[in-house]
Amino acid sequence: MKKLAVLFLGPLFLIGCSNEQTIEISGVSADEEKRVEIEDIIRNSEEVYSGTAIMVDKELLVAIQVKPWLGFKERKVEKRLQKEIEEKYPDLKVLVSSDYKxxxxxxxxxxxxxxxxxxxxxxxxxxxxxxxx
Amino acid sequence: MDPQQYQQIEQQNTPPTPYLKNALKAFLVGGIICAIGQAITYLYIIFFDFTDKTAGNATVATMVFIAMVLTGLGLYRKLGAFAGAGSAVPVTGFGNAVVSAAIEGRTEGWVLGVGSNMFKLAGSVILFGVGSAFFIALIKLILVSMGVVKW
Incomplete structure (x- = not known):
C-alpha cells in the first residue's frame, strides 16, 4: 500500500517542485526585439509559472498562469503586467489575462x-x- | 429514579460519537465533490467558450442537476448518511434539499404539496444568501463612495 502511494504521489510532488518558467512567444509579425523584451517582462514576475504571448498585427494577447499558492495575487499580477507592457508599447492593443481559457x-x-x-x-x-x- | 441518575445511565450507555472519523469522512467526500466540480469547470473551459469567470455559473447548475437526479434515484441519501456535512455543505446539498422536500410533499398535491414544500429547507438559504449579498454590496458601495476601495 505504501509503495503504491509513493509510486503515485512521488511524481506529483516532484512536478510540484519544479521551478521552471515556460514562456513562449509566437506571432508571424513579431520582430525579435519585441519578442525578447516581452519575454523578459513576463520572466521578471516571479508569481508566473507559465506565460504565452501571441502577437498579430497590432494585437498582443498574453496569457499567464499564476502559481497555485499565489492565486490570490492573480488580478494584481495581471494588472501590473498589463500596465508594464502598455507603457512599453503604446501602439499595441494589449490584453494580459490569467484566465485558464x-x-x-x-x-x-x-x-x-x-x-x-x-x-x-x-x-x-x-x-x-x-x-x- | 431521579433525573440525574437517569442522565448518568444514559451517558454511560450511549456510544461515543466518532468526531474525528466523521470529520474525516466529511472532508473526503466534500473534497471529492469539489474535485468533480473542478473537473466540470475545466470541461466547460476546454470544450466550450467559457472562461474562468463565466464557467462558475454553468458548473453550479450542472452540480445541482446531478444532485437532483441522484436524490430522485435515492442515492444521495446514502451519500448523506455516510458523509454528513461533506455532502450537505457543497452546492449539491442545496439541490438535494430542494428535491427531497418536493418529493416529500408530492402526496399533498402539486400546489399545496410540491409547490409550498419545495423551498421549505432551501428557502432560508435563498433568503439569507440574497440578504447578506445585499448588505455586503451596500457596505462596498459605501466604501467606494467614500474612496477607500475601488470597484
Whole structure:
C-alpha cells in the first residue's frame, strides 16, 4: 500500500517542485526585439509559472498562469503586467489575462501559421475575456 | 429514579460519537465533490467558450442537476448518511434539499404539496444568501463612495 502511494504521489510532488518558467512567444509579425523584451517582462514576475504571448498585427494577447499558492495575487499580477507592457508599447492593443481559457487556447495557437486565422482567433479570445455572464 | 441518575445511565450507555472519523469522512467526500466540480469547470473551459469567470455559473447548475437526479434515484441519501456535512455543505446539498422536500410533499398535491414544500429547507438559504449579498454590496458601495476601495 505504501509503495503504491509513493509510486503515485512521488511524481506529483516532484512536478510540484519544479521551478521552471515556460514562456513562449509566437506571432508571424513579431520582430525579435519585441519578442525578447516581452519575454523578459513576463520572466521578471516571479508569481508566473507559465506565460504565452501571441502577437498579430497590432494585437498582443498574453496569457499567464499564476502559481497555485499565489492565486490570490492573480488580478494584481495581471494588472501590473498589463500596465508594464502598455507603457512599453503604446501602439499595441494589449490584453494580459490569467484566465485558464486564454492559456489553453493560446497554447493551441502557438503552432498556427495562417495569419488571418490567428487575427480572428485573437479577436475572438479578447471578446471572450470581456464576457461577464 | 431521579433525573440525574437517569442522565448518568444514559451517558454511560450511549456510544461515543466518532468526531474525528466523521470529520474525516466529511472532508473526503466534500473534497471529492469539489474535485468533480473542478473537473466540470475545466470541461466547460476546454470544450466550450467559457472562461474562468463565466464557467462558475454553468458548473453550479450542472452540480445541482446531478444532485437532483441522484436524490430522485435515492442515492444521495446514502451519500448523506455516510458523509454528513461533506455532502450537505457543497452546492449539491442545496439541490438535494430542494428535491427531497418536493418529493416529500408530492402526496399533498402539486400546489399545496410540491409547490409550498419545495423551498421549505432551501428557502432560508435563498433568503439569507440574497440578504447578506445585499448588505455586503451596500457596505462596498459605501466604501467606494467614500474612496477607500475601488470597484
Amino acid at each position: 486564454m492559456h489553453w487556447e493560446t497554447q493551441k495557437l502557438l503552432d498556427e501559421e495562417d495569419d488571418k486565422k490567428l487575427t480572428k482567433e485573437v479577436k475572438k479570445l479578447k471578446d471572450l475575456a470581456k464576457e461577464e455572464t
